[in-house]
Amino acid sequence: MRYSILTLCLAAALAAGCSRDAAPPADTANKDAAAVTASGQKAVAEVDEYSYSEPHKVRIEDLALELKVDFDKKELGGSATYTLDWTDPKATQLILDTRDITVEKVVGERADGKWEDLTFALADKDKVLGNKLTIESPQRNARIRVTYHTSPEASGLQWLTPEMTQGKKSPFMFSQSQQIHARSWVPLQDTPRVRFTYTAHVTSPQDTMVLMSADNDPKAARDGDYSFKMPQKIPSYLLAIAAGDLAFQPISDRAGVWAEPGMVKKAADEFADTDKMMQTAERLYGPYRWERYDILVLPPSFPYGGMENPRLTFATPTVIVGDKSLVSLVAHELAHSWSGNLVTFSTPKDSWLNEGFTSYVENRIVEDLYGKEAADMEKVISRNELAAEYKELDPKLQVLALRPGTLSDPDGASSSTVYTKGAWFLQFLEERYGREAFDPFLKEYFNHFAFQSIPTTKFIEYAKANLLAKYPGKVTEAELDQWIYEPGVPDSAPKTVSPRFDAVDAARKAWLDTGTLPAGDATAKWSTQEWVHFLDGMPQVLKPEQLAALDQAFHFTGTPNGEIAQRWYPLAVRSGYTQANAAAAEFISRVGRRKLVMPTYSELVKTPAGLKLAEDTFAKARAGYHPITTQSVEETIAKAKQPAKS
Numbered sequence: 001m002r003y004s005i006l007t008l009c010l011a012a013a014l015a016a017g018c019s020r021d022a023a024p025p026a027d028t029a030n031k032d033a034a035a036v037t038a039s040g041q042k043a044v045a046e047v048d049e050y051s052y053s054e055p056h057k058v059r060i061e062d063l064a065l066e067l068k069v070d071f072d073k074k075e076l077g078g079s080a081t082y083t084l085d086w087t088d089p090k091a092t093q094l095i096l097d098t099r100d101i102t103v104e105k106v107v108g109e110r111a112d113g114k115w116e117d118l119t120f121a122l123a124d125k126d127k128v129l130g131n132k133l134t135i136e137s138p139q140r141n142a143r144i145r146v147t148y149h150t151s152p153e154a155s156g157l158q159w160l161t162p163e164m165t166q167g168k169k170s171p172f173m174f175s176q177s178q179q180i181h182a183r184s185w186v187p188l189q190d191t192p193r194v195r196f197t198y199t200a201h202v203t204s205p206q207d208t209m210v211l212m213s214a215d216n217d218p219k220a221a222r223d224g225d226y227s228f229k230m231p232q233k234i235p236s237y238l239l240a241i242a243a244g245d246l247a248f249q250p251i252s253d254r255a256g257v258w259a260e261p262g263m264v265k266k267a268a269d270e271f272a273d274t275d276k277m278m279q280t281a282e283r284l285y286g287p288y289r290w291e292r293y294d295i296l297v298l299p300p301s302f303p304y305g306g307m308e309n310p311r312l313t314f315a316t317p318t319v320i321v322g323d324k325s326l327v328s329l330v331a332h333e334l335a336h337s338w339s340g341n342l343v344t345f346s347t348p349k350d351s352w353l354n355e356g357f358t359s360y361v362e363n364r365i366v367e368d369l370y371g372k373e374a375a376d377m378e379k380v381i382s383r384n385e386l387a388a389e390y391k392e393l394d395p396k397l398q399v400l401a402l403r404p405g406t407l408s409d410p411d412g413a414s415s416s417t418v419y420t421k422g423a424w425f426l427q428f429l430e431e432r433y434g435r436e437a438f439d440p441f442l443k444e445y446f447n448h449f450a451f452q453s454i455p456t457t458k459f460i461e462y463a464k465a466n467l468l469a470k471y472p473g474k475v476t477e478a479e480l481d482q483w484i485y486e487p488g489v490p491d492s493a494p495k496t497v498s499p500r501f502d503a504v505d506a507a508r509k510a511w512l513d514t515g516t517l518p519a520g521d522a523t524a525k526w527s528t529q530e531w532v533h534f535l536d537g538m539p540q541v542l543k544p545e546q547l548a549a550l551d552q553a554f555h556f557t558g559t560p561n562g563e564i565a566q567r568w569y570p571l572a573v574r575s576g577y578t579q580a581n582a583a584a585a586e587f588i589s590r591v592g593r594r595k596l597v598m599p600t601y602s603e604l605v606k607t608p609a610g611l612k613l614a615e616d617t618f619a620k621a622r623a624g625y626h627p628i629t630t631q632s633v634e635e636t637i638a639k640a641k642q643p644a645k646s
């Protein structure tokens with residue numbers, strides 16, 4: 001997934017860690033403690049704290065969905081049939097994860113082919129994990145079917161009224177299953193450790209197009225009756241569905257764009273390089289194994305930048321800015337076709353194996369297509385963000401392989417760690433071994449673990465055998481451990497410099513020192529990344545008249561570019577530049593992408609007047625927000641109001 005538009009890595013990632021197990025002591029300051037940490041990690045690496053399921057006893061091999069999309073009730077209803085592999089001879093229970101799902105009936109297939117009723121118990125809801133569903137299966141049925149329907153509040157689904165779409169004619173629905181939201185629309189063993197194939201038969205209103213993370217047919221008749229097949233095994237977080245007024249435009253014979261009719265051509269133009277990106281990734285890391293690669297452009301309320309649903313990336317429309325400057329998002333989601341979708345992390349604690357590898361691969365694709373300067377600028381932006389975040393971030397969240405109990409909710413990890421530090425570590429390995437050794441290593445790693453889910457310890461084992469031992473004297477085991485198990489960024493981290501950013505730094509300094517704005521012929525050539533860097537380097541607070549001068553020259557207030565907006569409005573709010581308030585409020589109501597709106601909300605709530613504006617804006621905007629964004633805004637506002645109450 002990508003939170004960030006720009007640099008795969010700006011993101012606010014999701015990682016993992018629930019507070020059920022006590023964390024081991026966090027002292028990583030000395031070598032002995034680090035060694036204990038490493039081995040302690042190994043012992044618990046395979047435990048997924050965020051799932052009730054017991055895949056070591058019985059495992060879902062295949063899922064067959066039969067679903068009806070009901071826009072009036074805002075629900076999906078139907079059945080899920082699981083083909084099971086009972087590996088523990090004593091096991092007689094199937095335990096599934098659910099959240100806010102109503103279970104109507106559970107049946108199991110007997111040896112004679114007849115179906116029998118099974119007893120089940122749905123536990124009270126745990127705030128993070130949802131409702132544990134325990135199904136008694138004394139006969140260890142080869143197939144079990146759950147008949148159910150979802151709640152209108154399902155955390156993994158968003159239902160949009162026609163007014164919230166671009167075309168304003170038809171309702172829209174889409175899912176976001178990562179990290180643990182699939183359980184709110186399908187009862188599942190909702191852990192990346194379990195991979196399964198699936199089929200689905202979905203009915204909907206006749207004029208609605210339904211798509212899934214499966215074999216979508218660009219030529220499918222729009223008749224309200226759709227069948228899907230995903231023959232490759234995927235983890236639950238890659239289960240995805242969307243329904244709405246959608247049209248298709250091809251990019252190549254294996255890639256294309258789905259979007260609302262008014263958006264589809266613009267989107268296909270913006271993403272025209274998609275097949276070239278696929279070719280680059282294939283040259284570096286082996287064949288694309290998922291047949292088609294299409295991109296679904298969602299309404300602006302999509303809470304993330306993109307989601308790597310296999311064969312059908314879900315993408316925010318906020319990256320469609322007309323100049324391809326933000327298409328590294330597609331490089332990121334496409335890269336997941338190798339890192340994550342092919343080689344999956346086995347628990348959310350290991351999500352750096354997913355996002356760190358993907359951010360690294362994304363950057364290699366960007367370098368190949370758009371040049372080293374573009375790739376380096378993205379690295380610098382994300383690493384500056386990491387440096388800022390690490391000034392205050394709990395050291396426990398600065399380690400790549402998170403320890404149990406680090407986080408209460410897997411949606412709450414540090415994106416700088418998971419995405420940026422993860423990618424930085426791989427760049428460190430690349431520099432030490434050289435691309436001639438490291439590229440084939442990574443290609444073979446993806447091949448070796450293809451369609452498996454692995455913990456960090458497996459990667460370490462593989463790297464020790466295929467890099468450290470094979471090319472001795474380049475990287476020590478202590479260096480490996482430091483990157484993976486210790487907080488902060490090691491001194492051995494490769495430095496990246498960007499001459500284009502140096503020029504931006506000089507322009508900013510000249511303006512701050514003397515009030516001289518950069519020349520128009522220079523800024524006319526600036527990319528989004530350069531504008532972002534220009535704003536990122538500003539002091540915390542400017543004088544309102546300085547902001548007015550910038551606005552007059554560069555028209556930041558009202559910018560259609562979300563990456564600029566998410567930096568400009570917080571600076572304006574902090575600086576008391578109230579002229580930007582109306583445009584800031586308009587931006588955070590129109591866009592629901594969490595990464596873009598949260599910086600402005602976080603600044604607004606710091607003063608009474610700002611808090612009022614934040615609350616008023618949220619009251620109007622929340623109907624169009626995704627539950628994930630709604631939750632973040634609610635928490636920010638509630639936290640701001642706390643001291644006043646006590």
Ligand SMILES: [Zn+2]
Nearest residue numbers: 001002355358
């Ligand atoms: Zn990602």
